[in-house]
Amino acid sequence: MDYEALTEVGAMMGSGGLLVMDESDCMVEIARYFLSFTCDQSCGKCTFCRIGTRHMLTILEKLVAGEGEPGDLEKLEALALKTKGGSLCGLGKTAPNPVLSTLKYFRHEYEAHLRGRCPSKKCAALIKYEITDDCIGCTLCAQKCPVDAIPIQPYEKHEIIQDKCTKCDACFQVCPVNAVSVG
Ligand code: SF4
Ligand code: SF4
Ligand code: SF4
Known part of the structure; x- marks a missing residue:
């Protein structure tokens, strides 16, 4: 990893950090996270750095909340290009990079969010936790749920009260028989 090699693939050294991500990371959420920082x-x-990044962030926030609208991706792309071109320093010129590169390589993830689905199951507004018939009634999930969204029913199949669930993932992590599904 050196300066020239990264430049060749369209990346940059930044502060020298390297993030490794896999299919369990949501590219729309990653773009939102980085843009919220630069914003x-x-x-x-x-003007474009000040207002363009804010508008881009608003669109990304809508997408991860499942409130995206047709035309959002095109707007996002246009704003990103204008912000790159209309900014004076490196911050504004590179702020749209996470948006542009994720749109380029992971556009299908953006399109899935527009249809109300987060493929990596990271966006809380777009996922639902449920307990399957594999449940053996061990009560562990109910004990760990921080908002009491799972009534304790020893030796019986447990249920999640959806209105209470904050999608914290604790039940999924603790279940010994993988009876908690995220969809
Ligand atoms: S000078 Fe740099 S940080 Fe300030 S608004 Fe312009 S591009 Fe953004
Ligand atoms: S995801 Fe978290 S809040 Fe929701 S039921 Fe499971 S433990 Fe409770
Ligand atoms: S932790 Fe798993 S097996 Fe135990 S009660 Fe919860 S869903 Fe059922």
Whole structure:
């Protein structure tokens, strides 16, 4: 890994950190996360960096909340390109990179969010936890649920009260027989 090699593949060294991600990471959420950081860092001098990043962030927030609309991806792309071109310093010029590269390589994930689905099952608004018939009634999930969304029923199949569930993932992690499904 060196400066030239990263530049050749369209990446940058940044502060020297390297993040390794796999299919369990949501690319739309990753883009939202990075943009929220650069959006906060903008000094506000350039219009596109100040307002363009804010608009992009709003669209990404809508997408991860399952509130995306037709045309959002095109708007996102146009704003990203204009922000790159209309910003004075490196912050504004590179802020849209996570958006542009995820749109380029993972557009299908954006399109899935528009249809109300998060393929990597990371966006809380787009997923649902359920308990399957494999449940052996060990009560572990009910004991670990931080919001009491699973009534304790020893030796019986447990159920999740959906209105209470905050999608914290604790039940999924603790179940000894993989009876908690995320979909
Ligand atoms: S591009 Fe640089 S100078 Fe322009 S608003 Fe953003 S941080 Fe400020
Ligand atoms: S995901 Fe978290 S809040 Fe929801 S039922 Fe499981 S433990 Fe409770
Ligand atoms: S932890 Fe798994 S097996 Fe135990 S009660 Fe919960 S869903 Fe059922």
